[in-house]
Amino acid sequence: MSYQNISEHIEDHILTLKIDRPKKLNALNRETIQELHEALKSAKHDDEVKVVILTGGGEKAFVAGADISEFADYSPKEGKRLSADGQEKLFNYVANFPKPVIAAINGFALGGGLELAMAAHFRIASENAKMGLPEVSLGVIPGYGGTQRLPQLVGKGRAMEMIMTAGMIDAQQALQYNLVNHVVSQEDLLDFAEELAGKIMKNSLVAVSAAIRAVNANYEDGVNGFEVEVNEFGHSFGTDDFKEGTSAFLNKRKADFPGK
Numbered sequence: 001m002s003y004q005n006i007s008e009h010i011e012d013h014i015l016t017l018k019i020d021r022p023k024k025l026n027a028l029n030r031e032t033i034q035e036l037h038e039a040l041k042s043a044k045h046d047d048e049v050k051v052v053i054l055t056g057g058g059e060k061a062f063v064a065g066a067d068i069s070e071f072a073d074y075s076p077k078e079g080k081r082l083s084a085d086g087q088e089k090l091f092n093y094v095a096n097f098p099k100p101v102i103a104a105i106n107g108f109a110l111g112g113g114l115e116l117a118m119a120a121h122f123r124i125a126s127e128n129a130k131m132g133l134p135e136v137s138l139g140v141i142p143g144y145g146g147t148q149r150l151p152q153l154v155g156k157g158r159a160m161e162m163i164m165t166a167g168m169i170d171a172q173q174a175l176q177y178n179l180v181n182h183v184v185s186q187e188d189l190l191d192f193a194e195e196l197a198g199k200i201m202k203n204s205l206v207a208v209s210a211a212i213r214a215v216n217a218n219y220e221d222g223v224n225g226f227e228v229e230v231n232e233f234g235h236s237f238g239t240d241d242f243k244e245g246t247s248a249f250l251n252k253r254k255a256d257f258p259g260k
């Protein structure tokens with residue numbers, strides 16, 4: 001499928017989705033959110049795709065936020081709809097995606113950009129990356145999950161400070177805050193992300209998917225994550241991957257997971 005605002009590349013079962021509006025620092029307008037949703041939806045059902053990497057086009061930005069020019073004259077009702085639609089179509093969709101999603105932050109990740117990276121299952125950043133939630137400097141608050149996911153990742157005090165000051169942190173500080181897992185040079189960023197994807201793909205992706213659901217359950221209101229874990233754990237015993245993984249171990253050979 002051809003898109004106007006994003007580009008896709010599939011190689012070795014890794015789908016790299018690039019938000020590609022570099023002249024606007026990859027700002028997320030509605031169309032870009034829709035295109036990302038569609039690309040992810042087809043990736044969900046595409047057996048060729050096992051891991052997704054999200055990154056930004058150009059050398060300057062991952063995503064510099066929601067497109068400010070698009071919502072500058074919105075009413076409260078339209079603002080609420082923008083937030084709810086975006087959360088449903090993209091941010092929660094990424095967080096609950098059944099295949100691993102890695103954010104490769106290659107520059108500015110601000111506002112909706114950082115929120116998108118935080119919705120991914122984990123993040124790596126290039127040395128030049130800068131991250132922040134500057135919404136209060138525009139008279140609005142983060143609306144794509146930032147008030148919830150930033151405290152989960154960095155702790156309440158740091159999140160409050162970042163949100164209230166609207167300031168940016170650099171990649172090293174993001175690493176110190178546990179906001180990103182690794183910092184590498186911009187040149188090495190995608191190779192490094194692919195290397196991590198390769199390590200994941202050696203494992204049972206059926207089990208990886210169950211692990212995503214169990215970890216996410218910890219962050220869902222009214223859901224007992226331990227119970228979800230017990231159920232997912234039990235369910236694993238009925239999969240072909242489990243039979244293959246355990247028999248390979250016991251027979252001292254490398255597992256070749258059927259992915260079922």
Ligand code: COA
Nearest residue numbers: 023024025027064065066067068069108110111112134135
């Ligand atoms: N929405 C819409 N357009 C954006 C944007 C956003 N979030 N971020 C950047 N752009 C556009 C700029 O308007 C500019 O477009 P123009 O060339 O047509 O004027 C272009 O991208 C380049 O940005 P510019 O500001 O000239 O680059 P810079 O290097 O001077 O500054 C930033 C980079 C990231 C510091 C600055 O663009 C910025 O503060 N962006 C907004 C960040 C933000 O508040 N995001 C949260 C939104 S809720």
